[in-house]
Amino acid sequence: MRQLWFAYCSSDDYAVVQREIEQRERGACVLRIDDLTLLERLAMSFAGKVSGTMVLARGLGIETHATLVERMARVEGAGRVVVLVEDIDPARIAPLFYAGAVEVIPLEEVRVCRGAVASQQGERETMPSAPGPSPEDTSDLRMASALLHSSGEQRVTAVHSDRNACTGDASAQVAPMRAEGLEIVEAEDLDEPEPPLAARAATQHVEMSKGRRAPVICVASGRGGSGKTTIATAMACFAARSGLRTALLDLDLMFGNAYTMLGVEEPRDIGSILEPSVPGELSEADIVRASMRVAPGLTLWGPLGVPERAELLGKPLELLLGVLRAEADVVIVDTSTTWTDAVAAMVSSCDRCLVVGDGAVGSAESMQRLIAMIGRFGIPRTRMTCVVNRVGQRGCPGDTALRIEMKVALSSKARVADGGSNLSALAEIGRMDEAARAQTPFGQSIRRLTSQLLRELGCPVSEEPGREDAHGETSVRPRLHLPWKNVGEAA
Numbered sequence: 001m002r003q004l005w006f007a008y009c010s011s012d013d014y015a016v017v018q019r020e021i022e023q024r025e026r027g028a029c030v031l032r033i034d035d036l037t038l039l040e041r042l043a044m045s046f047a048g049k050v051s052g053t054m055v056l057a058r059g060l061g062i063e064t065h066a067t068l069v070e071r072m073a074r075v076e077g078a079g080r081v082v083v084l085v086e087d088i089d090p091a092r093i094a095p096l097f098y099a100g101a102v103e104v105i106p107l108e109e110v111r112v113c114r115g116a117v118a119s120q121q122g123e124r125e126t127m128p129s130a131p132g133p134s135p136e137d138t139s140d141l142r143m144a145s146a147l148l149h150s151s152g153e154q155r156v157t158a159v160h161s162d163r164n165a166c167t168g169d170a171s172a173q174v175a176p177m178r179a180e181g182l183e184i185v186e187a188e189d190l191d192e193p194e195p196p197l198a199a200r201a202a203t204q205h206v207e208m209s210k211g212r213r214a215p216v217i218c219v220a221s222g223r224g225g226s227g228k229t230t231i232a233t234a235m236a237c238f239a240a241r242s243g244l245r246t247a248l249l250d251l252d253l254m255f256g257n258a259y260t261m262l263g264v265e266e267p268r269d270i271g272s273i274l275e276p277s278v279p280g281e282l283s284e285a286d287i288v289r290a291s292m293r294v295a296p297g298l299t300l301w302g303p304l305g306v307p308e309r310a311e312l313l314g315k316p317l318e319l320l321l322g323v324l325r326a327e328a329d330v331v332i333v334d335t336s337t338t339w340t341d342a343v344a345a346m347v348s349s350c351d352r353c354l355v356v357g358d359g360a361v362g363s364a365e366s367m368q369r370l371i372a373m374i375g376r377f378g379i380p381r382t383r384m385t386c387v388v389n390r391v392g393q394r395g396c397p398g399d400t401a402l403r404i405e406m407k408v409a410l411s412s413k414a415r416v417a418d419g420g421s422n423l424s425a426l427a428e429i430g431r432m433d434e435a436a437r438a439q440t441p442f443g444q445s446i447r448r449l450t451s452q453l454l455r456e457l458g459c460p461v462s463e464e465p466g467r468e469d470a471h472g473e474t475s476v477r478p479r480l481h482l483p484w485k486n487v488g489e490a491a
Contacts, residue, residue, distance in 0.1 A: 004041055004046060006053040006078060013056045020105070021054055038072060043077035052079035052102075052378075058086060066095040073100025080378045084151065098411055100380030111267035198358040214247075214325045215351040215457035218333045220374070222366030227389040228356045232334035232428060233261045234442075235450045237433040240298035240463045244454070248294075250302030251317070251343050253310040253334035258302065262294045263430025265302060269305030270313070277316035287323060295433060302334075314341030315382040321346065330459050348377040351457055357404055358389045359396025364407040370407065385412040387449070393418035414449045417441030427441065 003025045007017045009032065016029050028051065033039045043050060051074060057065060073081045080102040085093060093104045219232040229252070236248040242447065250256035250270075259267040268290050276286040292300040304310055324331050333350065335343045347353060353374055357363040373386060386408045388401040396418070405413050419435065419442035426435040436446050454461045 003028045003051040004049050005051055006042070006173065007056075008034070008036075008039065008053055008072065009056040010034065010058075013058070016107070017054050017056050020084065022083075035481060036068070036075075039072070039078065040075050043075050046077060046479040048077065050077055050079040052082055054082045054084065055101075056084040056107075062095055069096050069101050070099035070382055080375075081380060098381065098409070100276045100382040102375050102378075102380065116206070121135055124149040166338060214328045214331050215459065216321070216325070216331045216333060216349060217453060217457070218335055218347050218350040218351055218353045219356060220268075220335045220347065220370060221337060222357040222370035223357075223360070223363065224337050226356050226358050226360070227362065228354075228414075229256070229258055229261065229334050230419075230423070230432070231354070231356060231387065231389065231446070231449075232332055233258050233432045234436040234446045235428075235453075236298055236300075236332045237262075237295070237452045238447055239330055239332070239454065239459075239461075240295055241433070242451075242454070244297065244459055244461070245327070246298045247324040247328040247331045247335045248298065248300045249317075249321075249324075249331065249346070250300065251333055251340075251346060253302060253304045253313060253340060253342065254307035254336070256303035256334065258294060258334055259300060261427045261432045262292075262298075262300060264292050264294060264300065267303075267349050268292050270302045270317075271304045271306055271309055273316045273320060274309070274312055277319050280319070282316070282319045282323060287320065289363040299328075310342070312339050314345055318345050321349070324412060330454065330457070344377065347374060347379065350379065352384065352453060353379055353384045354387045354453075355384055355408065355410070356387045356389055357406075357408075359393070359400045367404070367408050371410070382412075384410050385414060386410040387414050387416060387455070389416045390418040391415045391445075393420075400462050414452070415445060416449065417445045 005021045005025065005028050007014060007021065007030050009017045011032075013030050018031075021028055021030055031042070033042065039053070053075075055072060056068060057068060060068065069081060069083055072078060081100060082103045082105065083096050083101045084105050084107055085096070086107055093106075096104050218237070219228045219235075221228045231249075232248065236246050240246040248258065248262075250258040252258075253270070270290045272284060272290045273286055276282060290301055294300050304313070321331065333346045335347065339347075355367050355370055355374070357367040365385070371381070374384060375381065386405055388396070388404050390396050391398065392402045401415055417440075419440070422440070423435050423442055426432065436443055451461050
């Protein structure tokens with residue numbers, strides 16, 4: 001099946017955008033759309049099948065253009081966002097990167113690189129219509145589906161609407177494009193091939209919870225020892241105490257130690273899901289067997305009992321994630337500094353990636369390289385958060401944290417205060433829950449970071465979750481439990 005790209009541009013600019021996409025992915029299907037709302041609906045229907053969206057919107061002001069790109073970068077399923085701009089102007093290009101564009105290409109560069117093609121084919125080349133649906137069937141989704149699965153050589157079509165995509169005064173600068181009879185249909189109404197393995201996860205939990213989709217937060221770092229496991233476990237403890245069903249995945253599969261920080265004396269081997277996942281599904285019993293229930297509402301998976309099998313866990317963990325997204329309220333993933341296929345798959349599907357660094361030498365540079373790699377996996381910068389850890393210790397005062405944030409240049413940022421020797425002692429004896437709820441700078445910053453993220457991702461969190469009354473009982477709403485609630489109790 002050929003790759004699908006969205007072309008967000010006017011009909012006059014379509015030939016330029018189509019040729020640029022063709023240079024990237026020869027043989028790709030190109031679907032031109034001039035309405036952002038329509039693009040959002042199409043992207044949801046074709047989730048996982050869209051390679052990217054190329055944008056060419058002339059005549060917009062810098063702020064309006066950046067707002068358009070930022071909204072597009074947030075569209076689930078639209079792939080990576082590549083922007084074509086009219087001239088090389090750093091003042092115009094930089095805001096587009098901050099808004100979430102993976103790549104910004106000046107049109108001068110496009111004309112120089114494609115000049116020979118343009119001279120032969122003409123500046124306003126018109127591509128033939130793609131074979132497929134009849135004139136009576138003008139449904140945009142059916143048209144795109146026919147293009148994706150047709151075997152013909154032609155691969156270009158256009159979908160328009162009578163609405164402009166931009167808002168404010170600049171919207172009038174984009175010529176409206178119209179079409180009649182467009183009909184939106186659900187993806188399941190189409191004769192689509194079977195969805196990929198990660199989308200199937202054929203268990204009774206997914207079927208019972210169809211429509212629910214817990215957000216995934218990945219905690220990543222470009223170097224070891226930056227404290228990402230400490231942050232991930234503390235966030236998971238706080239989320240569970242807030243009443244959310246929290247799943248924690250330790251994907252430092254070879255040498256992860258999240259279970260020690262959470263007080264689990266007899267860890268379960270996540271490798272036990274490897275064999276049952278061969279048919280393409282996981283049962284509840286398979287998932288329970290690999291789980292460790294750390295506390296009410298908090299369940300942990302990982303690491304591997306046999307580290308050298310880490311490369312085999314890519315597809316099984318995609319299946320596990322599919323189940324957890326249906327059963328949990330939030331999924332928190334602790335990654336490794338060396339990425340396996342499993343880590344790459346989790347990061348590429350996450351809703352927010354925390355890029356963690358500290359005051360160590362070279363920390364900012366490693367964070368920059370990590371951000372670039374995450375971007376190549378299709379995650380826009382708007383879904384990344386710069387987290388400077390251990391702020392306040394001798395090597396990482398406030399001005400150092402500020403320099404790191406300026407170098408990393410992510411619009412979303414947070415700071416986690418140094419926990420000192422008390423935090424190390426609590427982690428060593430498996431008391432991260434106590435560290436997360438303590439009235440210390442570390443505990444307060446973790447609660448502030450987690451609350452902000454959860455609210456942004458649509459998870460309800462009370463203002464002061466986990467507050468205890470005189471009898472030691474928490475005052476939050478009753479906690480919800482994962483279905484495997486009697487397994488793997490911590491000592």
